[in-house]
Amino acid sequence: MHVSGAQPYDVVIGRRLLGELPALLGENVRRVLVICTEAMTTSGNAVREDLAAQGYEAMVAEIPDAENGKSIDVAVFCWTVMGQADFTRSDAVVSVGGGATTDLAGFVASTWLRGIKVVHIATTLLAMVDAAVGGKTGINTAEGKNLVGTFYPPAGVLCDLVSLETLPKFDFVAGLGEIIKCGFIADPRILELIEADPVGIVERRGAFASGDAGEDVVLELIERSVAVKASVVGVDLTDVGQREILNYGHTFAHAIEHVERYSWRHGAAVSVGMVFAAELARLAGRLPDDVVDRHRAILTSVGLPVTYRGDKWDQLLTAMRRDKKTRGDLLRFVVLDGVAKPARLEGPDPALLAAAYAEVSEGAVTSRAISL
Ligand SMILES: NC(=O)c1ccc[n+]([C@@H]2O[C@H](COP(=O)([O-])OP(=O)(O)OC[C@H]3O[C@@H](n4cnc5c(N)ncnc54)[C@H](O)[C@@H]3O)[C@@H](O)[C@H]2O)c1
Ligand SMILES: O=C(O)C(=O)C[C@@H](O)[C@H](O)[C@H](O)COP(=O)(O)O
Numbered sequence: 001m002h003v004s005g006a007q008p009y010d011v012v013i014g015r016r017l018l019g020e021l022p023a024l025l026g027e028n029v030r031r032v033l034v035i036c037t038e039a040m041t042t043s044g045n046a047v048r049e050d051l052a053a054q055g056y057e058a059m060v061a062e063i064p065d066a067e068n069g070k071s072i073d074v075a076v077f078c079w080t081v082m083g084q085a086d087f088t089r090s091d092a093v094v095s096v097g098g099g100a101t102t103d104l105a106g107f108v109a110s111t112w113l114r115g116i117k118v119v120h121i122a123t124t125l126l127a128m129v130d131a132a133v134g135g136k137t138g139i140n141t142a143e144g145k146n147l148v149g150t151f152y153p154p155a156g157v158l159c160d161l162v163s164l165e166t167l168p169k170f171d172f173v174a175g176l177g178e179i180i181k182c183g184f185i186a187d188p189r190i191l192e193l194i195e196a197d198p199v200g201i202v203e204r205r206g207a208f209a210s211g212d213a214g215e216d217v218v219l220e221l222i223e224r225s226v227a228v229k230a231s232v233v234g235v236d237l238t239d240v241g242q243r244e245i246l247n248y249g250h251t252f253a254h255a256i257e258h259v260e261r262y263s264w265r266h267g268a269a270v271s272v273g274m275v276f277a278a279e280l281a282r283l284a285g286r287l288p289d290d291v292v293d294r295h296r297a298i299l300t301s302v303g304l305p306v307t308y309r310g311d312k313w314d315q316l317l318t319a320m321r322r323d324k325k326t327r328g329d330l331l332r333f334v335v336l337d338g339v340a341k342p343a344r345l346e347g348p349d350p351a352l353l354a355a356a357y358a359e360v361s362e363g364a365v366t367s368r369a370i371s372l
């Protein structure tokens with residue numbers, strides 16, 4: 001699939017794709033830093049060996065797992081490795097991992113010598129459909145999620161479906177959170193495909209990854225989600241307009257992740273965040289009850305959470321004020337006016353926000369249930 005824009009590139013989706021890597025790296029690259037987490041060392045080393053066999057000077061930088069890898073200390077570690085190996089502007093970074101790894105590696109590549117090539121080898125469902133595509137890079141600071149980063153398109157993305165064989169169910173389901181997001185903001189067919197067989201999609205994921213299941217709905221879900229993302233980032237790389245729709249559910253989600261010190265998977269937090277945003281739109285009189293119900297139903301059907309503890313409002317609000325969509329004191333949310341009708345809600349009444357929080361709080365009896 002193709003991502004257009006000032007720096008276009010391809011997202012290659014298939015099985016056993018390592019042979020595609022040199023073409024994505026292009027000519028003149030001599031040294032390659034392969035960045036992977038400790039948990040993905042086997043895959044990282046396989047990529048390194050393959051590159052070395054083809055004449056590249058390839059080395060591996062192992063970084064801490066998941067959000068622990070998205071820190072300035074880890075970026076410094078990677079810059080040090082590159083400095084000591086004399087990386088020049090004609091050298092490159094290859095990430096092998098989930099979204100946390102692609103975010104960190106993209107940031108490192110975008111800042112080294114003010115920018116060298118990066119190719120992402122996405123190994124989680126979430127990285128394939130979202131994180132590796134689009135060029136947003138990021139690290140966390142003590143104050144919040146992704147507060148430092150760059151817009152830096154990769155030279156290419158490889159989505160090797162074989163990686164999904166080893167992905168735990170928990171992480172596969174987290175990836176479905178971002179896929180469902182694409183369904184609600186832009187492509188209702190995604191919702192229909194999942195609603196037709198939610199349990200089958202989750203349970204047959206291993207067979208699909210090995211190719212045993214033949215053409216599968218999961219492949220269509222990946223392609224449709226990449227298409228949604230590509231169509232948006234192709235026209236708005238730097239998040240000045242349309243790209244904000246990809247942030248549906250993320251204001252509340254990032255606040256949960258921060259408050260929970262990143263013990264929640266991003267996709268699970270996005271799930272609750274979408275229900276929060278849907279409730280906000282409903283309470284503002286913009287979204288009908290049935291679409292809000294559809295959020296809860298589809299997310300629950302694949303095993304994603306739709307509630308969060310009810311005693312964290314002050315901390316969540318503090319974290320939400322640091323969201324990148326905020327302008328000055330004005331909190332801004334991506335909401336829906338209907339399925340595939342994304343819009344913005346700016347400066348909502350604090351009482352409305354608190355009411356939406358009450359609706360997603362654990363053990364909450366929704367106001368609609370009370371009114372019945
Ligand atoms: N830049 C963007 O546009 C963008 C978009 C969405 C999400 N993100 C970021 O992506 C991150 C979430 O990504 P994620 O859900 O992939 O999490 P992750 O990168 O933390 O990976 C989840 C877990 O899966 C393991 N893993 C990775 N590949 C595996 C495989 N093939 N088999 C077995 N285990 C494997 C990892 O080691 C990790 O423990 C968050 O930091 C989020 O902010 C960025
Ligand atoms: O690509 C985008 O733009 C997105 O918002 C996609 C999100 O799924 C992703 O989590 C992104 O990293 C969030 O961006 P942020 O600007 O809110 O940090």
Ligand SMILES: [Zn+2]
Pocket residue numbers: 130178250266270
């Ligand atoms: Zn996300």
